[in-house]
Amino acid sequence: MKVCKFGGTSLASAEQFRKVANIVLADDERKIVVVSAPGKRNKPDTKVTDLLIAYADATLGGADGEDVRQSILSRFAEIVDDLGLPREELDTIASILTARSAGDRSHRERYTDSIKALGEEFSARLLAAYMRKEGHDFIYVDPKDAGLVLSDEPGNAQVLPESYERLRPLRDSASRIIFPGFYGYAKNGNLVAFPRGGSDITGAILAAAVQADVYENFTDVDNVFAADPRVVERPAAIHEMTYAEMRELSYAGFSVLHDEALQPAFNAKIPVHIRNTNNPESRGTLISLERHNQELPVVGVAGSTDFCAIFLSKYLMNREKGFGRRLLQIIEDAGLSYEHMPSGIDHVSVILKESTFTPDVEERVLNRIREELQPDKLLVRRGIALIMIVGDGMTQQIGIAKRATGALADSSVNLEMINQGASENSIMFGIRKDDLNKAIVALHNVFFHE
Numbered sequence: 001m002k003v004c005k006f007g008g009t010s011l012a013s014a015e016q017f018r019k020v021a022n023i024v025l026a027d028d029e030r031k032i033v034v035v036s037a038p039g040k041r042n043k044p045d046t047k048v049t050d051l052l053i054a055y056a057d058a059t060l061g062g063a064d065g066e067d068v069r070q071s072i073l074s075r076f077a078e079i080v081d082d083l084g085l086p087r088e089e090l091d092t093i094a095s096i097l098t099a100r101s102a103g104d105r106s107h108r109e110r111y112t113d114s115i116k117a118l119g120e121e122f123s124a125r126l127l128a129a130y131m132r133k134e135g136h137d138f139i140y141v142d143p144k145d146a147g148l149v150l151s152d153e154p155g156n157a158q159v160l161p162e163s164y165e166r167l168r169p170l171r172d173s174a175s176r177i178i179f180p181g182f183y184g185y186a187k188n189g190n191l192v193a194f195p196r197g198g199s200d201i202t203g204a205i206l207a208a209a210v211q212a213d214v215y216e217n218f219t220d221v222d223n224v225f226a227a228d229p230r231v232v233e234r235p236a237a238i239h240e241m242t243y244a245e246m247r248e249l250s251y252a253g254f255s256v257l258h259d260e261a262l263q264p265a266f267n268a269k270i271p272v273h274i275r276n277t278n279n280p281e282s283r284g285t286l287i288s289l290e291r292h293n294q295e296l297p298v299v300g301v302a303g304s305t306d307f308c309a310i311f312l313s314k315y316l317m318n319r320e321k322g323f324g325r326r327l328l329q330i331i332e333d334a335g336l337s338y339e340h341m342p343s344g345i346d347h348v349s350v351i352l353k354e355s356t357f358t359p360d361v362e363e364r365v366l367n368r369i370r371e372e373l374q375p376d377k378l379l380v381r382r383g384i385a386l387i388m389i390v391g392d393g394m395t396q397q398i399g400i401a402k403r404a405t406g407a408l409a410d411s412s413v414n415l416e417m418i419n420q421g422a423s424e425n426s427i428m429f430g431i432r433k434d435d436l437n438k439a440i441v442a443l444h445n446v447f448f449h450e
């Protein structure tokens with residue numbers, strides 16, 4: 001049995017819905033279909049999820065949000081009409097939207113989750129209706145009825161382990177299933193959404209719960225590329241990679257698959273196959289425990305901005321017991337989580353998401369560090385990008401770091417930090433954020449075009 005997930009670009013219009021239907025119907029093993037909200041039809045277009053968030057913001061601000069409500073409904077009206085579905089389908093969508101927007105607005109994030117999840121719900125309802133209209137036995141399944149239980153963290157939920165047991169019976173459903181991605185329910189009954197891009201996570205959870213043979217993730221590219229195709233011209237195609245490699249690359253900036261989608265698939269040992277809705281014949285990329293082609297030392301280069309670093313140095317820091325613990329306690333007390341912590345004998349850097357390190361948080365954290373740790377030097381560097389080269393076993397090969405640093409130097413990218421870490425499958429470089437794209441191109445070209 002296969003679980004397949006179709007992303008927003010795969011469901012952006014009625015034409016895309018038809019492609020999805022054809023792909024699903026081409027293989028009887030495709031029993032569970034997870035869908036995202038309609039995405040962009042073209043570059044300047046807006047994703048339905050973003051329209052729903054704008055609608056939530058408007059209504060929270062006291063406006064009626066009628067313009068944006070009309071934009072949302074017109075996206076679905078176009079799909080309903082072009083698919084030849086009865087207009088009652090649209091009436092149902094409009095009344096669900098109205099009822100939701102009349103819900104409790106006292107908690108901003110909760111209310112926003114309840115609205116932004118509707119894109120997935122409407123996609124799933126319409127795809128199920130279309131399949132039935134075409135004479136096929138498909139049902140829409142609600143995540144609450146199915147038992148997808150999540151932590152009560154609006155916009156940032158995580159699956160609770162009991163979900164797997166609860167979702168297992170979906171395997172035996174007589175009808176094929178259309179399931180909305182991106183959200184579930186907390187134990188207290190609140191609707192909660194995963195982080196953005198989270199329909200990938202829903203698909204992986206379902207694949208693990210029903211022990212699927214494969215989790216097919218349909219998107220709009222023929223395969224995963226060695227670097228973001230929006231940054232590098234003609235990037236190398238990668239047809240195989242391991243979970244560990246993809247996890248690092250997704251974390252570091254490959255938006256093609258959500259990084260938190262890999263864990264459920266990895267735990268249940270279910271291969272993930274990235275495929276193209278617009279070109280289902282293409283080979284795609286298979287992500288599994290091992291790759292057959294061991295020749296490639298590096299499988300990808302990814303990077304992203306929004307980082308900053310707190311840099312501390314203190315003579316004999318290495319002999320001061322509990323220094324790291326106390327530093328991290330200060331970070332934790334400020335409600336921050338840290339991304340990396342490269343260190344030397346007398347110095348340490350703590351890398352944080354820059355958007356979480358606001359000026360007032362910075363002031364509080366630095367004051368405590370000065371008072372409690374008395375560093376010789378303390379400074380904050382903002383505007384950092386992290387870039388990673390990834391490949392299993394790569395760090396055992398001589399010369400990889402040299403080629404990478406050489407390529408960066410040749411492109412006049414200044415290196416602020418290097419961290420090989422313990423994972424042995426990646427090397428991370430800290431650079432100025434304005435250099436990010438230049439650095440991705442340089443690293444891609446040195447490993448894939450030379």
Ligand SMILES: Nc1ncnc2c1ncn2[C@@H]1O[C@H](COP(=O)(O)OP(=O)(O)O)[C@@H](O)[C@H]1O
Pocket residue numbers: 006007008009010036039197218219220221223224225226227228229230253254255256257
């Ligand atoms: N290394 C990469 N390989 C392939 N695609 C990538 C990579 N990095 C970024 N992308 C982008 O990810 C996009 C697909 O992800 P996303 O927009 O989330 O799709 P979906 O709507 O199917 O969920 C591609 O269109 C591509 O621009």
Ligand SMILES: N[C@@H](CC(=O)OP(=O)(O)O)C(=O)O
Pocket residue numbers: 006007008009036037039047049050119181182195196197198199200
């Ligand atoms: N629609 C949600 C969830 C998602 O996964 O979408 P997509 O498959 O288009 O990345 C979002 O935009 O975040």
